Every structure is written in structure tokens, then in C-alpha cells.
Amino acid sequence: MTNDKRAFQAIVVGGGPAGLTAAVALAAGGVATVLVGKKPAPGDNRTTALLASSVTALETLGVWPLCHEQSAPLRFLRIVDDTGRLWRAPEVKFEADEIGLEAFGWNIENRVLVEALRERAHTLPNLEIVEDEVLGVATTADHAAVELRHGGMLAAPLVVGADGRKSLCREAALIDIDEHRTRQVALTVCFRHTRPHHETSTEFHTPSGQCTVVPLPGNRSSLVWVLDPAVAEETAALGDADLSAAIERAIHSILGKVEVEAGRGLFPLGVVTARSFARSRIALVGEAAHVIPPVGAQGLNLGLRDAATIAELAAAQREHHDIGGELLLARYEKMRRADVGSRTLAVDLLNRSLLTDLLPVQGARGLGLYMLDRIGPLRRAVMREGVAPRTAQPRLMRGEAL
Numbered sequence: 330m331t332n333d334k335r336a337f338q339a340i341v342v343g344g345g346p347a348g349l350t351a352a353v354a355l356a357a358g359g360v361a362t363v364l365v366g367k368k369p370a371p372g373d374n375r376t377t378a379l380l381a382s383s384v385t386a387l388e389t390l391g392v393w394p395l396c397h398e399q400s401a402p403l404r405f406l407r408i409v410d411d412t413g414r415l416w417r418a419p420e421v422k423f424e425a426d427e428i429g430l431e432a433f434g435w436n437i438e439n440r441v442l443v444e445a446l447r448e449r450a451h452t453l454p455n456l457e458i459v460e461d462e463v464l465g466v467a468t469t470a471d472h473a474a475v476e477l478r479h480g481g482m483l484a485a486p487l488v489v490g491a492d493g494r495k496s497l498c499r500e501a502a503l504i505d506i507d508e509h510r511t512r513q514v515a516l517t518v519c520f521r522h523t524r525p526h527h528e529t530s531t532e533f534h535t536p537s538g539q540c541t542v543v544p545l546p547g548n549r550s551s552l553v554w555v556l557d558p559a560v561a562e563e564t565a566a567l568g569d570a571d572l573s574a575a576i577e578r579a580i581h582s583i584l585g586k587v588e589v590e591a592g593r594g595l596f597p598l599g600v601v602t603a604r605s606f607a608r609s610r611i612a613l614v615g616e617a618a619h620v621i622p623p624v625g626a627q628g629l630n631l632g633l634r635d636a637a638t639i640a641e642l643a644a645a646q647r648e649h650h651d652i653g654g655e656l657l658l659a660r661y662e663k664m665r666r667a668d669v670g671s672r673t674l675a676v677d678l679l680n681r682s683l684l685t686d687l688l689p690v691q692g693a694r695g696l697g698l699y700m701l702d703r704i705g706p707l708r709r710a711v712m713r714e715g716v717a718p719r720t721a722q723p724r725l726m727r728g729e730a731l
């Protein structure tokens with residue numbers, strides 16, 4: 330095994346969207362960075378609704394110009410109570426221009442976003458990409474060492490663990506998790522339709538979870554359909570014509586005739602939160618740090634704020650301090666905890682309120698939506714907080730370069 334003696338300041342483990350964003354942001358901030366990760370497998374047919382502040386960050390990093398034409402703006406959000414229960418909520422519609430925004434966000438296929446991030450990564454002189462897998466991470470008082478599957482070691486003062494929900498970096502840092510499964514599976518598929526979506530994302534609240542259609546460019550949309558696990562398996566196994574018809578029924582034909590595209594994804598849902606986001610020279614970002622159900626498009630948006638935050642802290646200290654030291658890691662933990670905690674709680678409560686059979690909880694949910702529909706200032710406050718939290722806005726999300 331050979332040792333790589335090049336002087337990296339940060340090693341990012343994982344080439345998913347959170348890891349690539351962290352690597353690009355670190356390098357753009359002047360931190361000599363190496364990313365270890367393979368190109369994600371082509372099977373991920375998910376899309377991400379990137380909130381306006383995430384788009385600002387990607388613009389600042391020079392990534393957004395490479396992919397924005399393949400995204401669709403979300404100007405309207407609609408919530409439809411399709412539970413058929415006694416306490417039904419009114420339909421609520423949110424408009425981005427009510428809070429002075431062109432759009433709440435832009436929906437983009439994950440594969441397109443990852444491709445744009447990789448393209449940008451290859452143009453940065455102080456970022457190297459190693460297409461490999463990390464087998465182990467060991468840390469000492471002054472550096473971290475990463476072992477690669479194809480031989481060799483890399484060393485740096487800071488490791489950014491962006492290696493997803495089964496994070497090896499998290500284990501190496503001896504960080505425990507809090508976890509609960511929700512007995513739900515999200516079926517994902519993209520489809521064409523005959524009626525325009527009018528840049529509106531519609532969320533049908535059903536007793537098994539949300540069934541959400543999100544616009545893509547043209548007469549295309551993506552679907553995230555949260556189902557009981559057995560039903561999700563059965564539905565995913567349907568032929569194209571039957572699946573198209575099932576989707577059309579589930580979304581009450583609002584988009585006309587549906588024609589599914591190739592590829593179906595099944596994602597078991599749950600909530601996972603790392604008890605610490607950083608320890609022993611390892612900072613966790615993205616799903617290595619937190620997993621939440623796909624409600625309100627928060628998951629990767631949180632991951633991008635993690636990436637922007639660790640890059641901001643490392644870039645600011647890169648010449649004077651140990652960028653993997655305890656002080657910096659403690660600041661990272663402090664800056665991310667409230668944002669992740671509050672969003673995880675909100676998403677989890679909203680999701681559970683759909684699954685419960687308890688009438689008072691169903692009533693409270695209905696009342697909450699009724700108040701959102703009727704009380705303008707409350708609705709606007711919720712919309713503002715949804716797209717850009719008052720706390721935790723790293724510099725990149727404010728359009729400031731590192």
C-alpha cells in the first residue's frame with residue numbers, strides 16, 4: 330500500500346450531492362480538498378426541490394448555470410386533504426410572490442444536479458476527485474487518515490463524512506444515532522402528462538402519507554408517493570400502463586393523462602439523527618448526519634446548508650488554525666444543531682399527524698391547515714421559514730463567496 334503525500338487540508342468521503350457540494354465549496358474557499366467517492370449509480374430517479382436559498386448557494390459556486398435550464402420553478406404549492414377522514418382540512422394554496430419570491434424553489438433531477446456538481450468540481454484547481462471507496466478512517470491528535478479500497482492512504486486535518494445514511498465516517502467517529510422507522514416506503518417515478526402543471530407542486534395528504542407531484546420542465550413531473558411497504562412493492566411492480574392509471578387516479582387526473590417514464594425507486598422512510606455532527610476530526614454532512622421523510626422538500630436542502638457551513642468555517646480558518654480541531658468542530662455542531670433539530674421535528678410531526686388514527690391529532694392538523702389558509706401573516710411566516718430559516722443561513726446561501 331502506497332501513501333499519498335500530497336498536502337490536502339480536507340478529505341470529503343462520498344460523491345453524492347451533499348459531498349460534491351461540500352468539496353466544491355471547500356475548494357472554492359481556498360481549502361486544498363480531495364473527494365473520495367464513485368459517481369452515484371444511475372438508478373436514482375429522485376428529483377430535488379431546491380429551495381431558493383440553496384439555488385443562491387449553487388449560483389455562487391458556479392454550479393447553477395450548468396443545470397438551471399433543466400429545472401422547473403415552483404411558484405405555487407398546494408396541499409389537498411385526501412384522507413377521507415371526519416376532520417378534513419381545507420385545501421391550502423401558497424404563492425411565492427406573496428413573500429416577494431419569484432419561486433419557492435426549483436425542481437431538478439438528482440442525476441442532473443450531480444452531473445453539474447461533478448462538472449464544476451473538475452474545473453477547480455485545488456480539488457481532486459479519487460473514484461474509489463473508503464475502507465476505514467483513523468484519527469489522531471493532529472490528523473485523520475483514510476484508507477482506500479484500491480490501495481493507498483490519504484491524510485488531512487479534516488474529514489467531511491458525506492457517505493450517506495450508513496456512514497462509515499460516523500462509525501469511525503464513534504457517533505451514535507437516534508433512529509425510528511415509520512413503516513412507509515416512498516415510490517418515486519417521473520412521468521409525462523397531457524395537461525400543464527402551471528408550475529404548481531401538489532401534495533395530496535392520504536392516510537398512508539403524502540402523494541406529491543412536483544413539476545419538471547415541459548409537461549413532465551416527478552412523483553413521490555408514500556405508501557405502506559407492501560402496497561409500495563405491489564405498485565412498483567405494475568406494468569407501465571397500470572402504474573400510469575394508478576397515478577392518474579391517485580392525483581385525481583389534475584394533470585390529465587399520465588405516462589410513466591422508465592425507472593422506479595423505492596425508499597424506506599424513517600428519521601435518523603446523529604447524536605453529534607462532528608467529533609475526532611470528522612464532520613458529518615447530508616444523510617450521514619440526518620435522514621428525514623420527504624415532506625416539504627427539506628432533506629437535501631439541509632444537507633447543502635451543512636456543506637456550506639463546514640466550508641465557510643474551514644475557509645475562514647485555513648491559514649491560521651487547525652481546520653479539523655475541536656474548536657472548529659464545536660462551532661459546526663452549534664451552527665447546525667438548531668436548524669436540523671427544528672426541521673426534523675416539524676417534518677416528523679407533520680408526517681405522523683397523517684398516520685395517526687387519533688381524532689384529536691387529526692383535528693389539530695385540520696385546524697392548523699385551516700389557520701394557514703385564513704391567516705395571511707401566519708401563512709407568510711410559515712412560507713418564509715420553509716424556504717429560508719431565520720437561523721442557520723450560511724454565507725453561500727446569502728450569495729456571498731467564501
Ligand SMILES: Cc1cc2nc3c(=O)[nH]c(=O)nc-3n(C[C@H](O)[C@H](O)[C@H](O)COP(=O)(O)OP(=O)(O)OC[C@H]3O[C@@H](n4cnc5c(N)ncnc54)[C@H](O)[C@@H]3O)c2cc1C
Nearest residue numbers: 343345346347377378463492493615616623626628629630
Ligand atoms: C423519495 C425522496 C424524495 C426526496 N426529495 C427531496 C426534495 O425534494 N428536496 C430535498 O431537499 N431533499 C429530498 N430528499 C432527500 C435527498 O434525496 C437526500 O437528502 C440526498 O439525496 C442525500 O444526499 P447525500 O449526498 O447526503 O447522500 P447520498 O446521496 O446517499 O450519497 C452518499 C454517497 O456516499 C457514497 N459512499 C458511501 N459510503 C462510501 C465509502 N465508504 N467510500 C466512498 N463513498 C461512499 C455513496 O456511494 C453515495 O454516492 C428526498 C429523499 C427521498 C427518499
